[in-house]
Amino acid sequence: MVTKAKNLGYACEVYYIERTEYNLGKEKEFISSTLRERGFGVRLFKDGYVGFAFDTRISDSLLDRAISTLKVSEKDPSNEPPPAKKPNLLSLNKGEGSMERAKETLKNIEDIGGEVNLISVQISSSRNKVGVISSEGVDVHEVRTSVSVSVIANYKDSSVVTPELYETGSGRSFEDVDIELLKEEVINKVKITKSREKLDRKSDVIILTTKALSELLHPLLAYSVNAENVYRKRTPLNLGEEYGSLSVIDNPREERSEFSRSFDGEGQPTSSITLFENGIFKNFLTNWFWSRKMNVQNSASAIRSFMSVPTIGTSTIEIVHEDNFEEDGLVIDQVQGVHTSSWDSGEFSVVAPIAWITKKESKRGVREVIISGDLKTLLRGVIGEVGQPRRISSVKSANLAIKGLSVVY
Structure with missing residues (x-):
């Protein structure tokens, strides 16, 4: 793609991502889902014009669509491709969070159900491979994992229903999320707002x-x-x-x-x-x-x-x-x-x-x-x-x- 665009006289940049995401939640019932996504975004530059197109796969039609949008774009001298620079890579791949770990976390949080009205628990774990490659020499990629845990709760009895409060924790891995602190925050704030x-x-x-x-x-x-x-x-x-x-x-x-x-x-x-x-x-x-x-x-x-x-x-x-x-x-x-x-x-x-x-x-x-x-x-x-x-x-x-x-x- 990049070479072909360059041969046609365009500077070309391709942004790509491969994403896998696991979601586990409980409201009135358990909900589990898996998302797999792959996509490519292509930008072309020429003489102050820029074009863009995207797809879930690389193809000649993707390049053709980017060329078509470039031809109708507004000229601006600032429309130039970014230069090649080497980044100092961070350690963002903390290992893919397993569904079993998500289930353990959910079960742990459910323990507070006796002290609060637990409305919703949502747990998400993802792995993303992200990269950019261009005709200007940019060629970078890295894997980024992430985990997020969110809880919605309140106090509820026959005469009182308090506003819903939510707490969340997130990071690159389950180790980055302090589940015990999250539970403590939910319990304490429900008690405070009970009256x-x-x-x-x-x-x-x-x-x-x-x-x-x-x-x-x-x-x-x-x-x-x-x-x-x-x-x-x-x-x-x-x-x-x-x-x-x-x-x-x-x-x-x-x-x-x-x-x-x-x-x-x-x-x-x-x-x-x-x-x-x-x-x-x-x-x-x-x-x-x-x-x-x-x-x-x-x-x-x-x-x-x-x-x-x-x-x-x-x-x-x-x-x-x-x-x-x-x-x-x-x-x-x-x-x-x-x-x-x-x-x-x-x-x-x-x-x-x-x-x-x-x-x-x-x-x-x-x-x-x-x-x-x-x-x-x-x-x-x-x-x-x-x-x-x-x-x-x-x-x-x-x-x-x-x-x-x-x-x-």
Whole structure:
């Protein structure tokens, strides 16, 4: 494919993936499935034009379709193939998780069914061989395994049904997921929210748990540090401006994270990128096209499937604040409605169905509260870390104490 395209006068890039995924779940009954997927995404470049096509197999028609789309594409001098660079490969192949291991994990989690109303348990284990090869000399591939475990539960009796809470753990292998901690979190939070009261006073400081940060801060931040949005002035943040005192790093080389990668979706070597340093917005994320468009160094943050062209995405966001804060006051553990945010301005208003008040060592659940504000206020309002850092989904951070957000109850 690459050689044939080159002989026709095109620069060619092929992104390919072979994926096997096992899923095991239990709601009212057991559900088991296996997914096998193989695909190829082909990009062609010539004279500032780019074409793309995809299929589940390599064929002449795939190349013909890519040529057809190139002929109707819009010319841009930034449409050039990425260069060949050798990545330093991470150890992301932790061995394929067996169905037996998934069954053992499911049985282990079912033990908490006597203490909570266990609504759903979902376990997924996958093995992905990913590669990029091009006429420019790119030829990289690696195997990435991943495991995720999620639990949905609440309290339920004849007179009370509390909101559903969920906990999740993920990594490159089952060893990366602390099942006992996950069970403990579910049990404790169901107990706390079993009896919920209306918040009796506004809280000057709220604490967002790592899970809440992954739901609220991460999507707002990911949008705002995307090079395309920076270029089009669709972000509330200005490069070089100060937003509090947080340090934020996008780290694609955290080997235990399922979002880690040795190379990005264009075969370019990855490295950690400092987005904020002591509150200063230092860098944004790019793929090859947008790095050329903006004349900046490429952060190698291209993400894609074989069915899409590369876009820009985060990996694992690591958040650090130098000050510590005691867990005292309103704790927000789960939010809903982030998708309704105004992404260009960073404004949001979300419901917090899982929240509690901490006073010394006492915790009592509170009814739904509404948290509103904007990304700049959130960043500038962080006054300290609470507890130890954890990684939940794509965020690694301690809980954060924040001032300045509006609380409606």
